[in-house]
Amino acid sequence: MLIIGIAGGTGCGKTTVVKQIIEELPKNEVVVISQDSYYNDLSHLTKEERSLVNFDHPNSIDFELLIAHVNALRNHETIDIPVYSFVEETRLAETITTAPKKVIIVEGILVLGNPELRKLFDMKIYVHADSDERLIRRLKRDMKERGHDLEKVLHRYQTAVKPMHSQFIEPSKEFADLIIPNNHYNTVAVDMVRTLIIEKLV
């Protein structure tokens, strides 16, 4: 089994890079876990109260459950991954039952910042894109896919995303074995990571 952690600031392209890496790998050999699925359950709060939460601070993530799930997969056990709604800003009732596979990819802004989680990774990758590029991508994505308006995205960026990035995400780059520059689509780096995975699998 090979467990890979992929971090990087919001909008750097983590999800996209993961999709590109696994595109040519056998589907029955890879599981992808997104840190976003492990946002704390906030169903006890009103929608208004939820919208005030700092979703870029490590305390907003249920790391205990995420770490327990990665350990379970390592022990060849099946897990039930929570489903998170960005529109409702809380966990939904359903879960996704997921069996262990040969390659486990864990991606999210803070996955290299948590020491207990980090030590479970055989390979640690940080995806880098400049902050202006990330903000532009995030604006477009959040307005299209996550039900946010321009004002909300910019307010969150200034009050939570940017300060938390400087405090927790950017410093976690030092733990990476590999940094992928992703201001532009980086097919060479993606191919290299895929080759490394295939080599480790045989």
Ligand SMILES: Nc1ncnc2c1ncn2[C@@H]1O[C@H](COP(=O)(O)OP(=O)(O)O)[C@@H](O)[C@H]1O
């Ligand atoms: N190298 C790139 N160049 C231009 N746009 C990109 C690039 N990588 C990702 N994107 C786009 O930016 C947005 C955010 O990418 P995503 O992979 O969701 O980032 P993350 O998971 O790191 O938040 C998406 O709309 C995606 O299509």
Ligand SMILES: Nc1ccn([C@@H]2O[C@H](COP(=O)(O)O)[C@@H](O)[C@H]2O)c(=O)n1
């Ligand atoms: N209800 C929420 C929860 C999280 N976010 C933002 O998501 C970002 C992390 O996800 P990426 O796919 O962009 O890595 C993080 O920066 C949170 O601010 C949100 O907007 N709403």
